[in-house]
Amino acid sequence: MFAESLISHFETYLPFEEREKKLIRERISYRKVKRREHLLRTGEICRHYTFVVKGVLRMYGIDGNGKEHNILFASENEWLSDISSFHATQPGESNIQAIEPTEVIQIEQQDLYHLYINIPKLDRIFKVITEEKYVELQNRVFQSISSTAQERYLYFLSKYPSLGSRLPNTQIASYLGITPEFLSMIRKELVAK
Amino acid sequence: MFAESLISHFETYLPFEEREKKLIRERISYRKVKRREHLLRTGEICRHYTFVVKGVLRMYGIDGNGKEHNILFASENEWLSDISSFHATQPGESNIQAIEPTEVIQIEQQDLYHLYINIPKLDRIFKVITEEKYVELQNRVFQSISSTAQERYLYFLSKYPSLGSRLPNTQIASYLGITPEFLSMIRKELVAK
DNA sequence: ATTGACCCATAAACTAGTTTAAGAAATTAA
DNA sequence: TTAATTTCTTAAACTAGTTTATGGGTCAAT
Secondary structure, three states: OOOOHHHHHHHHOOOOOOOHHHHHHHHHHEEEOOOOEEEEEOOOOOOEEEEEEOOOOOEEEEOOOOEEEEEEEEEEOOEEHHHHHHOOOOOOOOOEOOOOOOOEEEEEEEHHHHHHHHHHHOOOOOOHHHHHHHHHHHHHHHHHHHHHOOHHHHHHHHHHHHHHOOOOOHHHHHHOOOOHHHHHHHHHHHHHH | OOOHHHHHHHOOOOOOOOHHHHHHHHHHEEEEEOOOOOOOOOOOOOEEEEEEEEEEEEEEEEEOOOOOEEEEEOOOOOOOOOOHHHHHOOEEOOOOEEOOEEEEEEEEEHHHHHHHHHOHHHHHHHHHHHHHHHHHHHHHHHHHOOOOHHHHHHHHHHHOOOHHHHHHHHHHHHHHOOOOOHHEEEEEEEHHH
16 A cells, blocks of 8 residues: 555654554545646745655756756655745745655645644754755755755756756756756767866 | 743743753753854764854855855854764864854753653654754755855845854855955955845 | 054956857657 | 758857966954
8 A cells, every 4th residue: 555655754753653644644635646747836835745666857947038947856665845825825935846656645725734733753853854854955065065966966866866867968967957968068078187 | 040041942842841941951062162162173073962042153064275265154042063074973075163252052862862751742843843944945956056156145144144244254254155355255246236 | 653464455367157049869759 | 751840069259267476455363
């Protein structure tokens, strides 16, 4: 059953009792997302916390000139949500789209709050998950203010080796904050070495 | 008493009973930090979660060429820690230094864990605090891949209006990922308008 | 009052990354 | 299987941001 991949994800943090697993199973839903299908668009309220079972999602923003910029990717066993839109129940800026055919588990706001109340250790687990994601982002900020595009690309490859081959280079360039043309140049230079 | 500024910070999230406040008071310590004094240096284990009562701290990293880059600032009522070093009890890369004379409240790892166990709502509160900081960082990442230095500077000013006048421009330039010379040029252009 | 450390500004030469354009290669849809 | 679309590469002209150097202003400490 699809719920087991989520429960075993939770159990990498803390053990769960059957009673708790049952509560979780009652409050989650499963969804398939086609390649290029959107889960969220600018101006919509983000209604779900989304857990990737299989595939890859990207979260991106759109700048003043209408250009898309990848904020992050989420692949197997990762969480994704426009957190501020989700908690405030307000329209947000973010977009979420599948890059590959993707399967996800989703929790709605009221269900997640219900679970937080009935399974206090979920507060602990999401605190830890958010801290882990926070550290990742902080490293990325440091990279972005201290490193060249080539260094950022090598860091990305070392951090997400599978994504390096799985994603089109245009998506990676957008994540790195450079043009696809310049990424192409960087790759050429790296091969030359 | 110094503990009250921390407790009233917590109570902006959830109410606390006297029993819980007592537990907190027993587990925190107060410290004055001189201008330019360090709370943490590269290679050290980050032993504390630090709450700024008064003043401004900066967290910075050092790149391969020995140059410092400001990852973030923490001023009144903000938390700061090298989270991964703190939880892993392992040496980290980060540095934390006072920009102004600063007063902080600190919690050591064992004390924080003790509080998490005895006051479960602290898991909830730190989950929310970390989510808030996560959203801030995510916005900053989006800025860094989508905006010019001038736009990033204006965003910084709008987001932290007090810091704009309180900090030397060299510190702001380091945070924005540009040279002080270029920030100087940006400011000149903005004044000209 | 004077030194020294730091902070800010200006300018010229330089470099990293963008833009535009155009063609080749690879995927996807029909 | 072919047409259509997306992806990748190359190259030339351009722009945003760096580097180096120089000088002036400010502030805390003697």
